[in-house]
Amino acid sequence: MERVGASGLRIVWADGHESLYAWRDLRALCPCAACREAESAPGLPMGVPSDIQPASIEPVGNYGINIRFSDGHTTGIFSFDFLRRHCRCEACLPTQSTEG
Ligand SMILES: [Zn+2]
């Protein structure tokens, strides 16, 4: 279902919905504890390289994927539920609040 491209990750969902995530966006969205802590610390820049690429992507059970980024960050586990909630397409963006 997932397709890995140079510019990002494309997922076609079971219901036919299609999502495309730029690698940089995924790195910035990383839900791991370290990234969430950095995000809540005031004044700290995210510092995501614009040309960031995945070093490898591995499935995590049936529920998500583990993306190891080219900047050495390897703890980003993205559940499909999380990814779907953060779909960046025009149809989904307006429904997304600033929550979580
Ligand atoms: Zn992270």
Ligand SMILES: [Zn+2]
């Ligand atoms: Zn969408």
